[in-house]
Amino acid sequence: MAAATASRSGLRSALPLLAPAYLWMTVAIFLPLSAMVFFSFMTELPLSGKPWAFTLGNYAAFFSQSLYLTLLLASLRLGLEVTLWCIVIGYPAAYVLAKVLKGRSREAIFLLVILPFWSNGLVRIFSWAMVLREGGILDTALNAVLPFKINIDLMYSYPAVIIGLVHSYVPYMVLTCYLTLQAIDDSLIEAGRSLGASRLQVLKRVIIPLSMPGLVAGAALIFVPVVGSFMEPRILGGRTGTFYGTVIEDQFVAVFNWPLGAALSFILLAVVLVILAVASPVLKRAA
Amino acid sequence: MAGVQVSNVSRSFGAHKALDDVSIDFADGGFYALLGPSGSGKTTLLRQIAGFDFPDSGRIAIGGESVERVPVEKRRIGMVFQNYALFPNMSVADNVAFGLSVRGEAKAVIATEVQRALDLVQLGKLGGRRPHQLSGGQRQRVALARAIVTKPRVLLLDEPLGALDKALRVDMQIELKRIQREIRITTIFVTHDQEEALTMSDRIGILRDGRLVQEGPPEEIYDRPKSEFAATFLGDANIFRGDSTGSGIRLADGTAIAAGAGATLTAGAKASCAVRPERIRIATDVGASESNANMLRGQVSKRIFAGNNSTYFVERAGQTLKVIVQNTGIERLAEGQDVVLCWSPESTVLIAG
Ligand SMILES: Nc1ncnc2c1ncn2[C@@H]1O[C@H](COP(=O)(O)OP(=O)(O)OP(=O)(O)O)[C@@H](O)[C@H]1O
Ligand SMILES: [Mg+2]
Numbered sequence: 001m002a003a004a005t006a007s008r009s010g011l012r013s014a015l016p017l018l019a020p021a022y023l024w025m026t027v028a029i030f031l032p033l034s035a036m037v038f039f040s041f042m043t044e045l046p047l048s049g050k051p052w053a054f055t056l057g058n059y060a061a062f063f064s065q066s067l068y069l070t071l072l073l074a075s076l077r078l079g080l081e082v083t084l085w086c087i088v089i090g091y092p093a094a095y096v097l098a099k100v101l102k103g104r105s106r107e108a109i110f111l112l113v114i115l116p117f118w119s120n121g122l123v124r125i126f127s128w129a130m131v132l133r134e135g136g137i138l139d140t141a142l143n144a145v146l147p148f149k150i151n152i153d154l155m156y157s158y159p160a161v162i163i164g165l166v167h168s169y170v171p172y173m174v175l176t177c178y179l180t181l182q183a184i185d186d187s188l189i190e191a192g193r194s195l196g197a198s199r200l201q202v203l204k205r206v207i208i209p210l211s212m213p214g215l216v217a218g219a220a221l222i223f224v225p226v227v228g229s230f231m232e233p234r235i236l237g238g239r240t241g242t243f244y245g246t247v248i249e250d251q252f253v254a255v256f257n258w259p260l261g262a263a264l265s266f267i268l269l270a271v272v273l274v275i276l277a278v279a280s281p282v283l284k285r286a287a
Numbered sequence: 288m289a290g291v292q293v294s295n296v297s298r299s300f301g302a303h304k305a306l307d308d309v310s311i312d313f314a315d316g317g318f319y320a321l322l323g324p325s326g327s328g329k330t331t332l333l334r335q336i337a338g339f340d341f342p343d344s345g346r347i348a349i350g351g352e353s354v355e356r357v358p359v360e361k362r363r364i365g366m367v368f369q370n371y372a373l374f375p376n377m378s379v380a381d382n383v384a385f386g387l388s389v390r391g392e393a394k395a396v397i398a399t400e401v402q403r404a405l406d407l408v409q410l411g412k413l414g415g416r417r418p419h420q421l422s423g424g425q426r427q428r429v430a431l432a433r434a435i436v437t438k439p440r441v442l443l444l445d446e447p448l449g450a451l452d453k454a455l456r457v458d459m460q461i462e463l464k465r466i467q468r469e470i471r472i473t474t475i476f477v478t479h480d481q482e483e484a485l486t487m488s489d490r491i492g493i494l495r496d497g498r499l500v501q502e503g504p505p506e507e508i509y510d511r512p513k514s515e516f517a518a519t520f521l522g523d524a525n526i527f528r529g530d531s532t533g534s535g536i537r538l539a540d541g542t543a544i545a546a547g548a549g550a551t552l553t554a555g556a557k558a559s560c561a562v563r564p565e566r567i568r569i570a571t572d573v574g575a576s577e578s579n580a581n582m583l584r585g586q587v588s589k590r591i592f593a594g595n596n597s598t599y600f601v602e603r604a605g606q607t608l609k610v611i612v613q614n615t616g617i618e619r620l621a622e623g624q625d626v627v628l629c630w631s632p633e634s635t636v637l638i639a640g
Contacts, residue, residue, distance in 0.1 A: 187372040190339050193359040194366040195386035195437060205385070209376045 040262035058263030068247070068264065072271065075244035079227035082165045083219050089166065090173030090218065095207075097174070098181035099189075113174045116167060125235045128164050129155060132236070156238030164232040169225070173218035180214030181207070216283050224272055228265075244268060289350025289440040290315035290473055291336055296345030298331055298497075305331040306342070307497040313441075316471040318464070320484035322521065323494035329477040330369065332494070333443045336475065338362050350440060362441075365434030365472075369445040371426045373418040379429050380405070380414035386437035404436040405429075407466060423450035428459070435466065442467070442474045448483065460487055481521050485509065493517055509563075511636055518561040518636065525567070525608045531558035535637065540604055544581050546637035559638045564609040566634035569599055569620065570627050580629045583608075587624045601626060 039045065040059070044052040062068045093113060097106060116124060131137045134153035142152055154160045184207060192202035208215075230249040233241035244264070251261030291313040298306040305328045313319050321329045334340040336347060338359040347354055354362055373382050380401050387397045405411045408428035418426060427447055434442060447463070448456050464487055467474050478484050484491050485505045492502035493516075501508055501517045512518035515526055527544055529536035531552040535545040536559065544560050552558050562581075573582065585603035592614075599610045599620065610628065620626060 185370070185372065187368050187370060188374060190337075190359070191366065191368060191372040191374070191433075192385070192389075193339075194337055194362075194364055195389065195433065196360050196363070197385070197389040198360055201389050205389070206374055206376070 036262045037266065039259050040266055042259045045256075045258050058260045059267065061260060062264060062267050068244070071242065071244045071247055072268065075227045075268075076271075076275075078161070078165070078229075078233075078243060079223045081162060082169060082226045083223045085162065085166045086170045086173040086218065086222050087215065090170045091177050091211075091215065093170075094174045094177035094181055094214075098178050098184075099186070113171055117171050121168065121231060122235075124168060125164055125232055128160070128167065128236060132160050132163070155236070156240060158237065158240055160236040161233050161241055164236045165226055165229060168232065169222045172221045173215075176218035176221065177211055177214040180211040184210050212283065216280075220276060224276075227272060228268055290317075291441055291475070292346075292348040292351075293332070293336070294346045294348075296332075296335055296342040296347060298328075298335060298340065298342050304497045306335070308345070309494075309497070309499045310345075311492055311499060311502060313473055313475055314489070315473055317489045318467055318474045318487060319476065320488035320491045321475060321477045321494060322479075322481060322484050322491060324520070325479075327494040328497040329494055330445055331497075333366070333445055333475065333477060336441070337364055337366055337443055363437075363439050364441045364443055365437060365439035366443045367427070367430045367434050367445060367447040369449070371418075371430045373426055373429055373433070375418055377417075378414065379410065379416050379418065379421070382418065382429055383414075383433045383436050385433065390437070400436055404432040407435075408432045408462070424452070424455050424459075427451065431463070435470070435472070438470070440473065442472050444474065444476045446477050446479065449479070456483075463487070484521070491521070493520060495520075512561060513638065514640070515559055515561065515638060518638070523564050523609060523611075524561040525564060526559050526561055527606075528557070528559045530554075531556045531637075531639075535632070535635070536560050538604075542583065544635060545579075545632040546635040547631075547633040552637060552639055557640060559640070561636045561638060562630055562634055564598070564611040567608070567610045567628050567630045569601070569610045569612060570629070571620070571624065573627050573629075580631055581635060583628045585626055585628060587620050587622050587626055590620065590622055599626075601628060603628075 041054050041056070042052050043055045043057065044050045046052055097109060097113070101109060129136075132153075133139070133155035134151065136152075136155070138154070139152040142150060154163070188206055188210075189202055192206050193199070197205065228245045228248070230243070230245035233243045233246050234249075235241075237243075248261050248264050248268070251257045251264065293309060293311045293313070296306055296309050297304065309328075309332060311319075321332065323329050331340070335342050336349075338354065338357065349357075349362060349364075374385065377385070383401045383404055384397050387400055392400075401414070402411065405414055408431055410425060410428055410432065413421065413425065418429065421429065427450055431444075431447060434444075444463075448459050451459060460483060476484075476488065488505060490503060491505050491508050493500045493508070495516055500520075501513045508517060509522055512521070512524070515524075518524040518526065527536060527538060529538040529544070531554055532543065533551060533554040535543060537543050546560055583603055585601040585608065587599050588602045588607065589600040591598045591600075594614070596611050596613050597619075599612065601608045601610060608628065
């Protein structure tokens with residue numbers, strides 16, 4: 001009884017603290033998003049002064065043209081690949097940060113990992129463009145070292161898009177995994193070893209299961225924005241860089257067909273939510 | 288099964304010497320207690336034996352073979368950690384099964400062995416629980432079951448009974464001792480509890496600031512401590528300081544205290560004598576048969592009644608002496624009463640320094 005009262009009054013006293021966040025979310029996210037839902041059912045933007053009517057046509061367009069589905073599948077694959085590379089690169093980095101390095105060196109490496117976060121996205125992408133193109137930094141450097149002549153021109157290719165996206169998003173994976181790995185007591189690792197498990201067995205049976213929440217959080221934080229990404233595909237992918245996200249962007253900035261762009265966005269949102277909903281019980285069981 | 292030989296092991300963390308030239312021979316199948324104040328290096332010593340950490344110098348052998356190049360998982364040791372270190376992502380049964388399962392034992396074998404180990408620590412019905420659903424004492428027992436189920440050569444226990452209440456603690460002491468006898472496993476047991484060390488172990492080692500102060504069977508350490516520290520750390524002791532007379536000491540006020548036969552020190556050097564409180568007889572006047580006994584006069588300043596015994600605090604020449612008397616119901620001395628303390632030279636230990 002007393003506990004229940006206490007927790008209820010706890011909620012009431014927490015309200016002033018929660019209010020700003022909810023107010024902000026209502027104004028900044030909910031209202032524009034509702035407007036977009038509204039647009040997605042219109043034939044024309046009301047802003048241009050043209051006559052408009054309600055329609056399901058924008059959603060029907062997705063299903064009538066196989067191009068959209070193809071692009072959506074390509075984007076989902078891109079999201080999956082980038083997420084996997086982020087795990088492959090980010091998890092070991094997080095492990096070394098959390099369990100191997102101590103003190104000063106940890107802080108220094110941590111800074112290096114966070115650095116891409118602090119640099120402007122466009123600057124980051126264009127610096128990759130300088131590295132990856134023919135006669136660029138990578139090409140020149142490799143030819144200076146290697147005895148034979150090779151041509152490295154990764155610019156405007158699928159790998160370039162992957163490299164750019166992985167570079168942008170890997171800090172999320174490092175951070176979420178670092179936090180869960182940090183929380184794992186070192187004595188658990190020692191207990192496993194004392195029971196006869198090799199380092200690899202301890203990793204597989206103790207550390208990875210215990211850091212699953214970090215992996216899942218990192219994967220969700222990366223997968224969702226990558227599937228809808230357009231900047232990296234456009235700049236680093238060139239002609240090969242047409243993805244679902246770039247098509248949506250086109251509707252808004254080039255074709256000015258906002259209703260179709262909005263409808264395509266919501267289809268993407270629905271697909272991503274379904275994927276997360278299906279994946280979460282599977283991942284929970286694995287953890 | 289195998290004994291453990293620690294020879295001249297030192298380990299420093301920065302400028303701090305956590306272990307300083309420690310040598311101990313842990314006999315095969317023996318039960319060895321490591322005692323010492325907090326920070327004296329007990330855990331550090333266990334970690335060297337387990338292979339989690341490596342000595343700066345010295346040598347460690349298990350079963351007669353140097354383990355310098357043997358990684359933890361090949362040393363075949365069982366360890367119970369100070370904080371249990373149970374795997375939170377596994378059930379109790381899976382925790383216990385871990386060591387067998389990484390070894391690739393058959394499922395059926397694992398199941399029976401795990402059940403047997405859980406029954407041994409009286410947790411047979413809790414196999415399905417998660418560690419966070421257990422009490423502190425239950426967690427310690429799971430940790431013990433997990434450590435012994437793999438049949439290790441050496442069992443390392445870092446204060447395994449620290450979290451238990453008195454009754455369960457005594458139960459577990461008996462249980463642990465029974466298990467240890469049954470599987471005849473070399474056991475090294477770290478504890479803060481001197482009574483636990485005295486009752487359970489075949490031998491005791493006392494550590495202080497990374498050095499082995501004294502080691503030997505419990506009776507020997509209790510009856511013949513080699514230093515004031517050993518005398519006061521394991522059990523209670525009255526310490527007298529003075530100048531050596533060769534087979535005893537002379538206090539500052541001229542009183543001579545004789546030590547038992549065989550005690551010899553260079554006369555004139557600084558020395559002290561230790562006497563256990565229960566070895567001293569307290570009376571209101573000098574008895575007849577006490578001709579060769581050590582004798583001091585004092586005044587009772589305080590008496591603490593503890594059921595089966597009483598502790599008297601006796602003031603003498605600025606020193607407070609402790610005397611423990613069994614409650615026979617005959618004599619009770621009042622506070623403020625003048626008394627005579629007697630004890631035999633055989634009960635007196637002469638300590639250099
Ligand atoms: N990894 C380490 N780095 C630095 N100092 C350490 C490290 N491990 C132990 N020490 C130091 O070595 C000394 C011995 O520590 P140890 O853990 O062996 O003590 P202990 O006898 O087990 O104490 P307790 O009874 O409190 O568990 C302590 O002073 C401790 O601070
Ligand atoms: Mg310790």
